[in-house]
Each structure stands twice: as C-alpha cells, then as structure tokens.
Amino acid sequence: MEKKDISKMLKRELILELHKQRAENDKQEELIQAKIHLITLRNQVQEEKRKSEELQEKLAIQDKDLKPFIDRENQSLLAKLEKITEGNKCYFCKLKFQSETHRRAILKCGHVFGEMCIHTYLILHKNCPICDFPAVLWDICTRWRKLSENSAADDKDNATHMAARLQQGYRIRPTGY
Numbered sequence: 001m002e003k004k005d006i007s008k009m010l011k012r013e014l015i016l017e018l019h020k021q022r023a024e025n026d027k028q029e030e031l032i033q034a035k036i037h038l039i040t041l042r043n044q045v046q047e048e049k050r051k052s053e054e055l056q057e058k059l060a061i062q063d064k065d066l067k068p069f070i071d072r073e074n075q076s077l078l079a080k081l082e083k084i085t086e087g088n089k090c091y092f093c094k095l096k097f098q099s100e101t102h103r104r105a106i107l108k109c110g111h112v113f114g115e116m117c118i119h120t121y122l123i124l125h126k127n128c129p130i131c132d133f134p135a136v137l138w139d140i141c142t143r144w145r146k147l148s149e150n151s152a153a154d155d156k157d158n159a160t161h162m163a164a165r166l167q168q169g170y171r172i173r174p175t176g177y
C-alpha cells in the first residue's frame with residue numbers, strides 16, 4: 001500500500017469517527033435537555049402540591065371559623081320555626097286551630113289558645129297559663145280581624161292588634177258565652 005492510500009484511508013476513518021462522535025454528542029445533549037425538562041416538571045408538580053396543601057389548610061381554618069356561626073344561625077332559625085309552629089297550635093291540647101271546631105282565642109296578654117281549652121282553664125284559674133297575666137273568662141277574645149288558617153304571621157299580627165286594642169280598654173264579649 002502506498003503512503004498516499006494509507007493517508008487517504010486514515011483521513012476517511014477520522015471523518016467517520018468524527019461523525020460518530022458528533023452523533024453521540026447530540027444524543028447526550030438531548031438526554032440532558034430531557035432531564036432538565038423532567039426536573040422542571042417535577043418542581044412544578046411540587047409547587048402545585050404545596051399550593052394545594054396551603055389552600056386546603058386555609059379552607060380548614062375558614063370552616064372552623066364558619067362552623068360556630070352556622071350553628072348559631074341554625075339554632076336561631078330552629079327556635080323561630082318552633083315558635084311559629086307553636087303559635088299555630090293550642091298550648092293546652094297541642095292541636096292546630098280550626099275556624100269551626102278549635103277556634104283561636106286571645107287573652108289580654110296576647111297569648112293565643114284554643115277557645116274551649118282556655119275557657120275550661122279559666123273556670124279554675126285567674127291568669128294566663130303562659131305568662132301569669134291576670135285573666136278571667138270575659139277576657140277571652142275570639143274576634144279576629146280576619147281569620148286566615150295556617151298563617152302564623154297573620155296570627156301574630158292579629159294577636160298584636162287585638163292585644164293593643166284590649167289594652168286600650170276595648171272589650172269584646174266572647175261569642176257563645
């Protein structure tokens with residue numbers, strides 16, 4: 001083999017080797033880039049996780065702060081509901097008022113009862129069973145501005161209205177007695 005040929009062959013091999021090296025380097029570079037990308041993603045996930053945990057903590061604190069408030073509101077609503085329900089029922093027999101058989105009757109103090117029930121009670125007693133305000137049979141009033149069944153709000157209006165009129169000395173003879 002001539003010296004020239006050897007040199008030519010060496011040169012070609014060198015070029016091939018260089019190409020191989022470059023390809024290898026490119027692959028290495030790609031790998032590094034992929035790794036960097038992965039690390040960035042992992043960091044992002046960690047950050048999101050931390051944020052979500054922080055948010056959850058904040059929400060838990062808010063829940064704790066809100067709970068007593070909501071409980072209080074619930075209690076007060078339940079109490080109101082109870083009052084309305086009670087206002088629609090007779091203190092004595094716990095039955096709902098009915099225009100025919102179980103009429104509402106109001107005393108001077110503003111408390112409302114079934115007419116027959118309070119009548120029976122006042123034969124033996126001289127006061128309102130709820131507030132002890134003096135009461136006699138003549139105080140039983142059954143004349144309502146307008147009798148609307150099953151309306152606690154109207155009952156309250158009626159009761160206030162009647163109590164005010166009664167306090168002004170306005171008396172109505174109970175019907176039927």
Ligand SMILES: [Zn+2]
Nearest residue numbers: 090093114117
């Ligand atoms: Zn009754």
Ligand SMILES: [Zn+2]
Nearest residue numbers: 109111128131
């Ligand atoms: Zn009373």
